[in-house]
Amino acid sequence: MKVFVWLSVVLYAVSVTVAAPQGCTHKVKEQIEPPRGWVKLAPAPPDHIIHLRIALLQPNFTQLEQALYEVSDPDHARYGQHLSKEQVEELVAPHSESINVVDEWLASLGIQQSELSRSSAKDWVKVKVPVSLAEKMLDTTYHVWQHTESGDTIVRTTHYGLPEDVHGHVELVQPTTIFSRFRxxxxxxxxxxxxxxxxxxxxxxxxxxxxxxxxxxxxxxxxxxxxxxxxxxxxxxxxxxxxxxxxxxxxxxxxxxxxxxxxxxxxxxxxxxxxxxxxxxxxxxxxxxxxxxxxxxxxxxxxxxxxxxxxxxxxxxxxxxSPPFIPDMDTPTDTNExxxxxxxxxxxxxxxxxxxxxxxxxxxxxxxxxxxxxxxxxxxxxxxxxxxxxxxxxxxxxxxxxxxxxxxxxxxxxxxxxxxxxxxxxxxxxxxxxxxxxxxxxxxxxxxxxxxxxxxxxxxxxxxxxxxxxxxxxxxxxxxxxxxxxxxxxxxxxxxxxxxxxxxxxxxxxxxxxxxxxxxxxxxxxxxxxxxxxxxxxxxxxxxxxxxxxxxxxxxxxxxxxxxxxxxxxxxxxxxxxxxxxxxxxxxxxxxxxxxxxxxxxxxxxxxxxxxxx
The missing domain is CATH 3.40.50.200 (Peptidase S8/S53 domain)
Known part of the structure; x- marks a missing residue:
């Protein structure tokens, strides 16, 4: 009997501990190989603004998934008994500890509550920061990358990290490693x-x-x-x-x-x-x-x-x-999907x-x-x-x-x-x-x-x-x-x-x-x-x-x-x-x-x- 082990071909997690320049200890959260068709042009301008999205962990998602299948299965007693907006948000909401830890991390970087926006379930935090601050936050270096076929340019990195005390409360941060070309x-x-x-x-x-x-x-x-x-x-x-x-x-x-x-x-x-x-x-x-x-x-x-x-x-x-159709080095996009x-x-x-x-x-x-x-x-x-x-x-x-x-x-x-x-x-x-x-x-x-x-x-x-x-x-x-x-x-x-x-x-x-x-x-x-x-x-x-x-x-x-x-x-x-x-x-x-x-x-x-x- 053959056993097949399927590995992600794009993304892999790394648990290496590194010393970040700002004096705190970061662990690499995500790291990818430079994707085919993209070339690195130059370091990103330090004052370029990035709209960061921080995804907090959803500890009760398995319960939400179970409810989804039960209300969608025509042979289940709960079929058709769909959840309300409030019920769903309760099942995907992060722990209050995760919210507090992430807020304290951002505050330590000089980012105030008034500068943050949150999703309805509080499982996403969004903040606008310059590249220079994003690099400090994530212990990384952003570059301008260009898609050779289309000429599109974006600001991305191939790896980023988070402080050790934040690492376990955050699922991902983007835009960092996403190079997709939505069509x-x-x-x-x-x-x-x-x-x-x-x-x-x-x-x-x-x-x-x-x-x-x-x-x-x-x-x-x-x-x-x-x-x-x-x-x-x-x-x-x-x-x-x-x-x-x-x-x-x-x-x-x-x-x-x-x-x-x-x-x-x-x-x-x-x-x-x-x-x-x-x-x-x-x-x-x-x-x-x-x-x-x-x-x-x-x-x-x-x-x-x-x-x-x-x-x-x-x-x-x-x-x-959407990314610009005719971008230039002065106006690269950092947009997520x-x-x-x-x-x-x-x-x-x-x-x-x-x-x-x-x-x-x-x-x-x-x-x-x-x-x-x-x-x-x-x-x-x-x-x-x-x-x-x-x-x-x-x-x-x-x-x-x-x-x-x-x-x-x-x-x-x-x-x-x-x-x-x-x-x-x-x-x-x-x-x-x-x-x-x-x-x-x-x-x-x-x-x-x-x-x-x-x-x-x-x-x-x-x-x-x-x-x-x-x-x-x-x-x-x-x-x-x-x-x-x-x-x-x-x-x-x-x-x-x-x-x-x-x-x-x-x-x-x-x-x-x-x-x-x-x-x-x-x-x-x-x-x-x-x-x-x-x-x-x-x-x-x-x-x-x-x-x-x-x-x-x-x-x-x-x-x-x-x-x-x-x-x-x-x-x-x-x-x-x-x-x-x-x-x-x-x-x-x-x-x-x-x-x-x-x-x-x-x-x-x-x-x-x-x-x-x-």
Missing amino acids: GMKTTYRLTSSNQQASDSGAASIRSASGTVVDASCNSTITITCLKELYNATGYNSSATNGNTIGITGYLEQYANFMDLQSFYAQQRPDAVNSTFKVTLINGGQNNQTLSAAGIEADLDVEFAFGLTYPTPSYFYSTGG PYAEWLDYILGVPNPPQTISTSYGDDEQTVPESYAQRVCASFAQLGARGVSLMFSSGDGGVGDGDPDPATQTCYTNDGRNVTRFIPGFPASCPYVTAVGGTTYVPEVAVFFSGGGFSIYFAQPSYQTAAVASYLAKLAPGTYQGLYNPYGRAIPDVSAQANYFLVWNAGEPIYVGGTSASSPTFTGFVSLLNDALISAGRPPLGFLNPFLYSRGVAGLTDITAGNNPGCGTEGFNATVGWDPGKLLNCEKSGWLTITIAVTGLGTPNFGLLKDIVLS
């Missing part, structure tokens, strides 16, 4: 008469794998009507007043344009014309309505999620904090939307493991409160996010450049629902859909049987050492992800990517929540325990499609859950591996509604 999951196509990608053979309609009748035009252009026909929701009308709401997150200066939405509604959802959504600006976020500033990602998300669910009240969260800023806000809201979609992410390995674990724990808080969170699984298979299998890479980011599957985050978090992509009718896996197995997160019990069944079909030793068979597997589900007809900057265009499948699946989850709330029942909340048990009967298994690249067709999809088609080929002495994914399958709203209401 959206979309691909854009121009609208042309030659964009018909599939022949309908002259037929007026076609039949989906679930048996629904779909207009043949849906094989080349996806509309609201196509999705409702395909996923068996034609004729269902949601409520505007029962308390159900839906949310879309926006990052990277992606602005959802009101004029584009009206053009979209006029074309695809005429009864929604003159309706709109509410915008919440977070951490300096904006929503520039200049037509030229309209974001393709944002327009895609709001048009389809809100078009599917009208007249359900809808919210768009525009979160600032903006998830933390959005989470600070949404966790403080007493009644957030019951269903929320996010179409952004990054390679898991570019996010320090401690930070990924902490952000994931915050998603668990929302799930325990009855919020369903969907995330795009990514558009690069298991490569580096490049949707072209011929050019993507599968190297570790720890300086060793070892070939390894590279999953995406936050989709790899076990407390969210990862959405992959399909195309055509009947559906097949789309070539760019992302997936794989996490290095950071253990495989949750709700999916062990499904994943074991898939892995048993692989020949012994297949891809050994290239992925973690004991890790959280993604995606969980899929939906259409190609040829979406979107209005952007005043014109119709085609858009594809798991940026399309995530808001689509989210729209149907919101309709399920609408049916539940109208029946006096609680919303679904964290979906995965339901999906992998009772819910699978309401999903259509996708068993066709491949992931071509490197001169091969890859493997076919299989019956049941699958991370799709693993592709293995040699190119110029290195190995490229990609995955196209469908998970448990695509939604059948009619069947799912009957299941959740039964």
Whole structure:
């Protein structure tokens, strides 16, 4: 029997004790290798301001996790009994001793209480300090780093420490070791008469794998009507007043344009014309309505999620904090992944939307493991409160996010450049629902859909049987050492992800990517929540325990499609859950591996509604 030991490929803790320049004893908290693609340019300017976030330990998180699984398991007595904001905060709050120790440490550095801000549960402390003070606090040296491909510059360090008496009370401090390059999951196509990608053979309609009748035009252009026909929701009308709401997150200066939405509604959802959504600006976020500033990602998300669910009240969260596109040495950014800023806000809201979609992410390995674990724990808080969170699984298979299998890479980011599957985050978090992509009718896996197995997160019990069944079909030793068979597997589900007809900057265009499948699946989850709330029942909340048990009967298994690249067709999809088609080929002495994914399958709203209401 072989025993596999999986180590973090990015982050490792070091317990070495060193003497800090200020005369106190520090222990190194985190240390990483310089990540691939980043080069050190120069020491950071001493007066450059860093917005530090200090995460205090959450000693009762295991109790929160237990509650999350109990209220999310349809076979548990507590199913649907979601926690309140106050109950969740009580379970994640740090000990008062931790708060006092950290406050005393900061005060010893001349940082007063009035200069601090705290999260609602007091588990995060935020403070603005110059680089010179941050270096003293953390016994480190910050540098300006540049990403060679994009030219982006940031202020970071590859290690930091904490005083010994503080060490055990703090989980992490950022920005320090985080080098992720946050991005959206979309691909854009121009609208042309030659964009018909599939022949309908002259037929007026076609039949989906679930048996629904779909207009043949849906094989080349996806509309609201196509999705409702395909996923068996034609004729269902949601409520505007029962308390159900839906949310879309926006990052990277992606602005959802009101004029584009009206053009979209006029074309695809005429009864929604003159309706709109509410915008919440977070951490300096904006929503520039200049037509030229309209974001393709944002327009895609709001048009389809809100078009599917009208007249359900809808919210768009525009979160600032993206790195500059054309930075220079005088203005490098120190911004964290903006998830933390959005989470600070949404966790403080007493009644957030019951269903929320996010179409952004990054390679898991570019996010320090401690930070990924902490952000994931915050998603668990929302799930325990009855919020369903969907995330795009990514558009690069298991490569580096490049949707072209011929050019993507599968190297570790720890300086060793070892070939390894590279999953995406936050989709790899076990407390969210990862959405992959399909195309055509009947559906097949789309070539760019992302997936794989996490290095950071253990495989949750709700999916062990499904994943074991898939892995048993692989020949012994297949891809050994290239992925973690004991890790959280993604995606969980899929939906259409190609040829979406979107209005952007005043014109119709085609858009594809798991940026399309995530808001689509989210729209149907919101309709399920609408049916539940109208029946006096609680919303679904964290979906995965339901999906992998009772819910699978309401999903259509996708068993066709491949992931071509490197001169091969890859493997076919299989019956049941699958991370799709693993592709293995040699190119110029290195190995490229990609995955196209469908998970448990695509939604059948009619069947799912009957299941959740039964």
